[in-house]
Amino acid sequence: MxxxxxxxxxxxxxxxxxxxxxxxxxxxxxxxxKKVSNEEIKKVYKLRSIASDLLEGATDPRNGKPSSAYDALVNRISDCDSDAQVQCAVYDAMGYNTMILANESHADAFVQIGNNWYEIKSLRVVDMSEPLDEDEYVLVQPTNGDIYNKDGTFTKAKK
Incomplete structure (x- = not known):
């Protein structure tokens, strides 16, 4: 609607x-x-729901140890790192460019749609031209091989 x-x-x-x-x-x-087509929005929203469904029932042991999609999907233990890995895997499987940014206590997954990056959980647009904060780092580089630099720019990976 x-x-x-x-x-x-x-x-x-x-x-x-x-x-x-x-x-x-x-x-x-x-x-x-950002003028994303309705069809693309439906696809992106559905992928977000699939990732959420895959994570349902995984429990957070509150020890920071879960760190992979395997932990979440097979061991059924989850944390922000493992959740982000699952989210990225779902979008990657459909051809999207994803990455994970983190700090000491949290990790978030991002997906590129057109020329813009969105935080996967909220689907809010994120300005990736801004440098990362001092305590942030790239946990997983973008899928397509472009390298995310500390100053917020991307460098094409050498082929």
Whole structure:
């Protein structure tokens, strides 16, 4: 409904429909603002749901040890690192360019759609032209081989 132009303002504040439109706006607004096609948005959203379904039931031991897709999918233990690995694997399988950025205590997966990068969990656009913070680093380089530099730029990998 949101992709067809329906908005939360069309409903009574607090109603189920209003809350649904609010959620859709939070998840899809950046994609629409960047002129991503409705078909591409549906595909990206579905992939995010698939990754989420794959992670369902995996528990976080709260010790920071899970660090791979194998941990999450086979051992059924999860953490932000292993979750990001699963998210990237799902998008990579469909031909997307992904990467994982991290700091000492957290990791997030990102997907490139067109010329823009989006944080996978929120589908919010991220400005990758900005340098990483001092405590951030690239945990997993972009899938397509481009190297993400500390100053926020990309360098094409040598073929």
């Amino acid at each position: 949101y992709l067809n132009g329906d908005r939360k303002e069309n409903y009574k504040f607090g109603s189920l429909d209003y809350r649904g439109m609010f959620q859709a706006e939070r998840a899809l607004k950046d994609l629409l603002d």
